[in-house]
Amino acid sequence: MTSKVEMVSVVIPTLNEAGTIKEAIDTIERYVTYPKEIIIVDSNSTDGTIEIVKDTNLCRLIIEPRRGYGIALRTGIKNAKGNIIIMVDADGTYEFKHIDQLVNRMLEKDADMVLATRMYDPNKAMGFLNFLGNKAITLTYDFFYSQFLSDSQSGFRAISHKAIDNVTLKETDMAFATEMLIQFAREGYNMVEIPTTYKPRTYGKTKLKPFKSGIEIFTTIFKGFLDAKTFRVCYSHWKKNRFKR
Ligand SMILES: Nc1nc2c(ncn2[C@@H]2O[C@H](COP(=O)(O)OP(=O)(O)OP(=O)(O)O)[C@@H](O)[C@H]2O)c(=O)[nH]1
Numbered sequence: 001m002t003s004k005v006e007m008v009s010v011v012i013p014t015l016n017e018a019g020t021i022k023e024a025i026d027t028i029e030r031y032v033t034y035p036k037e038i039i040i041v042d043s044n045s046t047d048g049t050i051e052i053v054k055d056t057n058l059c060r061l062i063i064e065p066r067r068g069y070g071i072a073l074r075t076g077i078k079n080a081k082g083n084i085i086i087m088v089d090a091d092g093t094y095e096f097k098h099i100d101q102l103v104n105r106m107l108e109k110d111a112d113m114v115l116a117t118r119m120y121d122p123n124k125a126m127g128f129l130n131f132l133g134n135k136a137i138t139l140t141y142d143f144f145y146s147q148f149l150s151d152s153q154s155g156f157r158a159i160s161h162k163a164i165d166n167v168t169l170k171e172t173d174m175a176f177a178t179e180m181l182i183q184f185a186r187e188g189y190n191m192v193e194i195p196t197t198y199k200p201r202t203y204g205k206t207k208l209k210p211f212k213s214g215i216e217i218f219t220t221i222f223k224g225f226l227d228a229k230t231f232r233v234c235y236s237h238w239k240k241n242r243f244k245r
């Protein structure tokens, strides 16, 4: 539950995102109206990302030499000072201008997490295979954990710092985002969504390995359910909400 914004910590993992990182930082600096800090967690990029970040003088830069999306975010979150954490990619695919909206919704709904869903994006910018994979993962997650999410793979979220400090997250790569949802469901935390727009990547290479990540994500979903507390909490959530679907 988050009733007040003390500070928003925007945590951005970067691995070779020199083409988009400057605009990302400038947009966040300009459009986020809450007190904020921007934390960049870089895994030793070789394309000039680090130099660009330093030149802006607007961020805390953390070098995390270990590779992995999950490791980078965990390091960023550990170092965040704000009571609300925003996680977002550096590649300019998410709408940074919507950060305030995520935070506003968090306050309105007394939510522990707000996800920006790309499923109502009028431009339909998500690739077809990513869309299919996302749908399969999200439906499986919603079914097992009795949730109503439409985009479980969104990497653009507002998160209560207190809530995330209260759960154990171990995944090192892309399954981290799903593990977070499982742990939040386990604690009975309130997760809501707001629609956002999405853009295709315009610079550099994707770090997503669809097959490897797909297996890791489904394994995380099935493994997470083999836990007595998770089963109990999700079953009672289902009983309470079964007629709302
Ligand atoms: N520090 C760090 N950042 C990473 C690592 N892997 C990915 N990232 C960053 O995490 C974010 C998400 O990675 P992406 O490659 O955009 O993955 P995606 O969003 O699933 O794929 P796209 O469709 O290409 O956007 C980006 O900002 C990456 O630069 C890593 O090993 N270390």
Ligand SMILES: [Mg+2]
Pocket (backbone or CB within 6 Å): 089, 091, 093
């Ligand atoms: Mg991305």
